[in-house]
Amino acid sequence: MITNQEFERVVGYIKRKSGIDLSEKKVLVQGRLDNYIQKSGYRSYNEFMDLVEKFPTGAEAEILLNALTTNHTYFWREYEQFLYFKQTVLPKLKEKEVSTKDWRIWCAASSSGEEPYTLAMLCLDFLGLEHLEWDTTILATDIDTNVLEKAVRGVYTKDSVENLPHQYVRRFFRPLNENEYQVRDDLKRQVIFRKFNLMEPIPFKKKLHVVFLRNVMIYFDEKTKARLLENIYDKMEPGGYLFIGSTESISQCHGKFRYIKPSIYRK
Numbered sequence: 173m174i175t176n177q178e179f180e181r182v183v184g185y186i187k188r189k190s191g192i193d194l195s196e197k198k199v200l201v202q203g204r205l206d207n208y209i210q211k212s213g214y215r216s217y218n219e220f221m222d223l224v225e226k227f228p229t230g231a232e233a234e235i236l237l238n239a240l241t242t243n244h245t246y247f248w249r250e251y252e253q254f255l256y257f258k259q260t261v262l263p264k265l266k267e268k269e270v271s272t273k274d275w276r277i278w279c280a281a282s283s284s285g286e287e288p289y290t291l292a293m294l295c296l297d298f299l300g301l302e303h304l305e306w307d308t309t310i311l312a313t314d315i316d317t318n319v320l321e322k323a324v325r326g327v328y329t330k331d332s333v334e335n336l337p338h339q340y341v342r343r344f345f346r347p348l349n350e351n352e353y354q355v356r357d358d359l360k361r362q363v364i365f366r367k368f369n370l371m372e373p374i375p376f377k378k379k380l381h382v383v384f385l386r387n388v389m390i391y392f393d394e395k396t397k398a399r400l401l402e403n404i405y406d407k408m409e410p411g412g413y414l415f416i417g418s419t420e421s422i423s424q425c426h427g428k429f430r431y432i433k434p435s436i437y438r439k
């Protein structure tokens with residue numbers, strides 16, 4: 173059982189480290205941690221948190237953070253945005269970068285990989301054989317090391333893969349068994365997965381053409397969102413595209429991005 177003081181300690185730690193605001197989520201915190209605390213023999217949450225805070229890069233700190241992120245995602249989520257990406261954004265990018273043949277696309281809270289793999293499929297499909305001349309690698313990052321491992325494995329249930337257009341399933345996946353499909357190597361090579369915490373300074377040297385930042389700002393407060401959006405804005409190419417989740421908004425906390433259509437903005 174977590175005490176109020178312990179709950180506040182966990183909430184404060186997670187907010188400082190990841191920006192995620194769990195202050196109203198006591199049931200969720202307990203639901204995800206009680207079992208682990210008991211099974212591991214801790215006598216209290218404080219005993220666990222002592223260790224987490226003493227070794228912020230240690231295993232317990234990672235387990236805590238991984239347990240308290242929410243990773244829900246699926247293939248072809250909010251597919252109108254993917255269609256806009258393929259039909260409008262990619263043709264413009266191709267024209268603009270014809271001399272460099274270099275696109276810089278960042279999927280900034282990629283969870284278990286469904287979103288960045290979809291972006292990679294759309295790029296390969298759009299460019300056809302020309303893709304061999306282009307650097308279209310997608311950078312996909314998340315703070316949660318469990319989902320990143322799953323993304324790198326690239327194994328998904330048959331049901332989840334079947335959300336995608338059928339020609340993509342045939343071209344980019346191979347059946348592993350009755351219930352599972354694996355992403356083919358040529359698609360895997362198009363996505364680089366890395367651990368990255370959005371609360372840290374963005375380290376990229378070259379500016380980004382497209383940023384997918386979907387369904388992660390809902391966990392942050394307004395101040396955190398505003399700071400993150402400002403950092404991202406600075407790292408984008410003029411005219412670069414920002415995609416956010418359909419239930420999210422940025423207008424109140426960030427006025428610089430130009431609204432294009434629901435959930436799509438430009439620098």
Ligand SMILES: C[S@@+](CC[C@H](N)C(=O)[O-])C[C@H]1O[C@@H](n2cnc3c(N)ncnc32)[C@H](O)[C@@H]1O
Nearest residue numbers: 190241243244245281283315316369370386387
């Ligand atoms: C609900 S998922 C969204 C996945 C995908 N973008 C989508 O829209 O389907 C949110 C993801 O954000 C990640 N996340 C939360 N806080 C983060 C932070 N501070 N830095 C990086 N990733 C974070 C979580 O680990 C989780 O995988």
